[in-house]
Amino acid sequence: MTTSENELSSGNSAKGFFSKLVSNQLFIPLAALLLLVIFNLIADPTFFKISLEPSSTGYFILSGNLISIIDNASELAILAIGMTLVTSASGGQDISVGSAIAIAGSVVLRVVKGYSDGISGGEFAGIMIGAFLLCVAVSALFGAFNGALVAYFKIQPMVATLILFTAGRSIAAWINNNENISINDMRFGYFGNFLPAIPIPTPVFISALCMIIIAVVLKVTNLRLYSQAVGINASSSRLNGINPKTIKLLTFIILGVCVAVCGFIKVSRTSSITYAVIANNIEMDAILAVALGGNNLGGGKFNMTASILGAYVIQFLTTTLYKFKVSSSAISAYKAVVVILLIIMSAPIVRKWITDQKNKRAAARLRKEAA
Template sequence: MREKLKAFSDSSLFLPVVALAVLLTFNALFVDGFMTIQLTEDGRLYGRLIDILNRSCSLVILSLGMTFVIATAGIDISVGAVVAISAAVVCSLIGGRGDGVAETPMFLAILAAIGVGIFCGIWNGLLVAKFKIQAMVATLILMTAGRGVAQLMTGGQIITVYYKPFEYISGVIPGNILPTNIFIALAMVLLVAFLMKKTSIGLFIQSVGINPTAARYAGINVTMVIFLVYAFSGLCAGVSGLIESSLIRAADANNAGLNMEMDAILAVALGGTLLSGGKFYIGGSVVGAITIQTLTTTMYALGVSSDQLPVVKAVAVIIICLIQSKKAQEMFAAWKEKRNQKGKTAVQDPHRLAERMVNEA
């Protein structure tokens, strides 16, 4: 049992699971009805825990793409803007007519929104992989211009969709007890898990992140790997845009996906993936995303405003960076070794141990 606990404490899941457990325990003790889950009259589950899962789905999906990007020693700060573009596309195509009729078939509108997300990822991939522009600068271009593009698509207005089936993307389909976006997020996680288990893409991404030059000499097409990683990040942002627009039944170019790129990066870092690239942990990123949403829900339950919430997340980022830093790990290892040495000395010298016990008495 002790060996299993030690193995878990050394794994990438330890930090996000402990953080999530601490948050849940805090909420269970100090937030009334936090653990309560009820069944409504229309047959769906309702409660704060269900709400956390519901609201974290977009972030979970974004974190999947961000994990691959960061694993290649890159960054994608444009995903929030891509979410806004995807939402603008799907809502513009379906239309804001008040009669509840879709101007474009919803299936085609969904494909278009996802396709636009992939196109944005391809754009970032070309700049980073082909033209060798730094990832921060390359994705900053789309981050800056993306919301302007979304504003042009919506004419600067909030397009409200009254088409009933559009609500089912993030709502509850009649006959189900959980929101549909939970199943969408689960499908995306299973897809990534399948790719990791059945293909070599995970090894390629890790190799490129650790040493792209060595990976190139080993026969890996580094340019293609980086290109596909950013394209997948765009796909994830496109799907998240669908979910976010369906949650509010509208396209809000100013607020859709706002600061979600920061939450995705924080979730990936909390999950144990180093921001310098290399090893990555999909499970840790998923738990990290749920933890971030739990933190957000906790702050709102305590009366913290949305303007003050970034301060709390900034503190969390600082703590995570300190934990992941080599200097902090070396200091902790030295302290642990020093403590072990003191324990060994006390055991080896019973006279000194007895003398210390007498003095303490």
């Protein structure tokens, strides 16, 4: 870079705004979201219709594609939180989250199935809290198992989590003796569908709560600094008094808690579980959300908001494809094409290239004016 270009990228405010915009990590997920919105507006504006209608429970609920999107993206958004932290600290991804969700869901059902339908609200709340806490404990334990393999045994995260990826669904089935469980109590479905008299799906509130919690944690603790430091250079962070092993373990445990919340929502949605297909391939979507957010999958610096936005982009895309009735055999291919475009655009190297091109052109124009 010449000096004039350097001056440009920092000095000129209009050009500075553009390069800032493009180099901002939020740019790509936001642009993708905007693109999907524009596409749907042109193709069929009724896509955005939201209506308030009574459901089978008699209460009024909001429905429409947009509501479906923010509802169905909840689990993915929650997972993206944990996956971002794991990616940042360990420089790798956890591919066992789908299987771990099966385990978490199975634990919840194991606890709840033993109780009859007729119990009072207070008792039921107690059981649900108990089931949730146990599921958090179990998932955190599996998270710690993955984390220990990565942090203490220095196994590549993808290989370490391959173990649970393979075994998880069998463990989930074993927890409930491979039975088909269906919970008939209506109240069990509150957490994956609607609370009485509240028109917004419950998962939306749960995911919002998770986002607030992680925002507060990142604000008041050093978690962001520490995990980024460990991800960028583990040995130098150790020399500075951070224990990389503890941080890596911690991020995997946090992901475990995220998994527990997802498992809980998933089984509540249908009041049942199918061990082999629950949250199928969700690990790939979670990793994709992190990548779409423009985060470096090799660890280090991260942008949590971008990852979460990435999760909503993926769900927006899925719902759009359903809406336009893309044929079953082609749906994965369509998704892949869009994803490839987005990933390439969000790669740091491409973003830098775009900014550089802009700067060069501006510099050339300046030189011409000067001459």
